[in-house]
Amino acid sequence: MSDLLTTGLSRLFSTAGSEAFAATLSKISDDKQGKVIIGRVTDICLNSNSNLFKLLGWGGIGSISFQELTEIKPEENQNQNSSTTALPMFPQFKNYPLVDEFVILFPGAGQSNPQTSGIKQYYYIPLNIWNNPHYNGYPNTLNDDPKNQESNYEEMQDGNPSTENNNPERLPINGQSGGQFVEKGDIHPILPFAGDQIIEGRNANSIRLGATANTKGSIKNNWSNGSNEGDPLLIIKNGQPENVEGDSWVPTVEDINLDPSSLYLTSQQKIPIEVATSVVAAGEKDTIPYTSIVDNNPISPKSYNHPQIILNSGRLLFNTIGDSILMSSQKSIILESREDLGIKSMYKNVNILAPEGNISLGERNANQSVILGDNFMQYFMPIMRTMTILVDAMAKEPQLTVSKVPAKTLVAMFNDITANYKKTLSDKIKVS
Secondary structure, three states: OOOHHHOHHHHHOOHHHHHHHHHHHHHHHOOOOOOOEEEEEEEEOOOOOOHHHHHHHHHHOOOEEEEEHHHOOHHHOOOHHHOEEEEEOOOOOOOOOOOOEEEEEEEEOOOOOHHHHOOOEEEEEEEOOOOOOOOOEOOOOOOOOHHHHHHHHHHHHOOOOOOOOOOOOOOOOOOOOOOOOOOOOOOOOEOOOOOOEEEEOOOOEEEEEEEOOOOOOOOOOOOOOOOOOOOEEEEEEEOOOOOOOOOOOOOEOOOOOOOOEEEEEOOOOOOOOOOOOOOEOOOOOEOOOOOOOOOOOOOOOOOOOOOOEEEEEOOOOOOOOOOOOOOOOOOOOOOOOOOOOOOOOOOOOOOOOOOOOOOOOOOOOOOOOOOOHHHHHHHHHHHHHHHHHHHHHHHHOOOOHHHHHHHHHHHHHHHHHHHHHHHHOOOOOOOO
16 A cells, blocks of 8 residues: 555655656756756747747747756846756646746756757656745735735635735736736636646636535535536636626636536536526526427426536537538427527528428427418419409490499409419428
């Protein structure tokens, strides 16, 4: 058992493990000390604006300049010449630090032959000292005041990673590359449950590879009803509600009705989503949406506890640039909106087919039949022609003087219908 406990990352970050790992790297890099160090980031290369880019080119994207903590002196706080560069340990994962965040640095082989050049290349892994996904910097002010730094450190230890030093002369956290990242004081981390694996961005976006978890803690989730512990669940969410309660270091959980954009992949969970077209009658609970559209009413979205995918956001856009959007269902496909519902084809046909059922317009159980225009005209036009002949003859009958004027009027109307009946048939809408 003791051997198992000293393997993997736990062994790497233990004292003995880090020394062993560093020793292995030292053999590769010809670094006799095999020294694993901690450094503070002073710049990061994200584009061609960085001085690191001028030194390393496109191969330097993600590289940082850093100062080793044990070697930093007050007069070197903004002296970039005292910095050393390092590359990301895992370039396939873009998890880059910001200025003033700490990194763990490992020596290793570089592009130059370490056996002949003696050049030591460092590789880094971000170190999240405040255990916060947003920002983990510990500002190293330009004019050190031990009292200020001690005060800030104590406040941040209490859980507030956004505490700023009173000295305004801080390095820009975006580095020389520039950027729009702004340290905020209201970004809440996501609360994990037993067995979860979570990936969090710096701005309240996250991916949870989780499961049903009926926790006894003070913060509950709202997706564990209707399923058993361990039923898998995947949640992708972007952003957090505007009015999140509590201090920013207090974690929160996803809420499909409040988060700006969400994607849920469920197995057996009931997701309490508020559907836009549900209606609440006086003295009643929410009605089940879509019941006025199809005969076989679907299970209410709040009650459904079988595998499903839920998309929820302020707006959904489905677009293709090469082929079709295909929708297929074992049961019903339902479209419902609070305002207009439009279907349009710019250059081709709109086909609505029901080979074994009816097409209802206006109401689900509409019982008025649509007239087949072409078939109707085959019967109607001979009647019109015959009526035209009859009325014309009546207009010429001298004994029927009272009927001459209306008869002539009817003849004109019949002739007009006969000549223009095709205008009454739609060129666009066809029924069978």
